[in-house]
Amino acid sequence: MMQLSATELVLAATGLKPEGSDVCDERHTGMSCAVCGVSLRAGDPVDDLVLPPSFTNHNALAHPGNPWRCGACTAVMTRSVFQMGASSVLICRDGIFPIMKKEHRAWALQTPPDTPFALCVQNAKQQHVVWRTPVTLSKEQILIRVGEQVVRLRRSLLLKAADEARYLAQLKSEKGRPVKDAIESPFVADWKFQSSDGGRLKWFVYKLLEQEQITTDNISSLLQLNAGEAWALGAFLHERPIAPESITPSIL
Ligand SMILES: [Zn+2]
Ligand SMILES: [Zn+2]
Known part of the structure; x- marks a missing residue:
């Protein structure tokens, strides 16, 4: 079963595989990904959470004290495309769609896809938005990360x-x-x-x-x-x- 985080949605949308230099075992039992909060499951790829000195989004981590990062978060956070070309996007089961243009945002919001989906807009260069985006579970309450804020839309x-x-x-x-x-x-x-x-x-x-x-x-x-x-x-x-x-x- 897919867990509900934006990075898990990215994997489901793209077919990217979870990545990690280690495999979940009894050390991780009952633990969650520090970044997105999903449960770490035996057999899944996992990594130590190592953040670069330039990292400033500690308050966006789901569990800042946890030492592990899940395979979905590693796959997303290590690909610069998610801070460049694929940062203002709709992520859903059918794929990842750009919403930089007005007419595309209109499509995404007027005819949202089936839930779960995630929507984010980058409004500063090199900003991390994708992995910090909350998953939308109802078309009536659409959540969008817009830069440093999360906005809630009553459709x-x-x-x-x-x-x-x-x-x-x-x-x-x-x-x-x-x-x-x-x-x-x-x-x-x-x-x-x-x-x-x-x-x-x-x-x-x-x-x-x-x-x-x-x-x-x-x-x-x-x-x-x-x-x-x-x-x-x-x-x-x-x-x-x-x-x-x-x-x-x-x-x-
Ligand atoms: Zn994660
Ligand atoms: Zn970074």
Whole structure:
């Protein structure tokens, strides 16, 4: 049975094999991987947890005191591709898919795959995100690691908020304006989640309220969104989602 960690999902998605210089035996009985927390099972590859001096993500380790690392975490952490080309991705049973582009993020969030899956976005160079990503177990509560943060998306609330945003965009835009790929988000956009302004409502929304073109009832779902959901709303407002090609071959 596959255990539920992002690195185990990577193996299931790619067919990569667990790696280790040692084999689990009675020394590891009842122990967990220091990195992802899965149980170490007899016969599985295992390694001592040796972290380079440059390692700074100790608070992301599942069990910082444990001396072992599982074969899935070793396979992922020793491949630089997971800090480069395969770092802003959807990981699911069907493969690993890039979500760097708007239309691909729209696909991933509007039509998420069957659970379990993992979603992460790298927003700084050389940042470790893949092995630090929590596994999503419900399409209604999607977890995404975005750089140093984990955001939680309530999908049905986001779908309602997207309807409200479409209504606002309609009120705002002049007649005959060409339809773009995406409806304008009422939130200040910042998909790398780095600006302190990200998640603030744009001034036009306050204007519509002031002018009594809308009331807060018209935006009740938008007002419930947390900063991560405000960030993700852009993907729900994209009108032309595109399924990306799997990048699994570039990893193997
Ligand atoms: Zn592990
Ligand atoms: Zn590193």
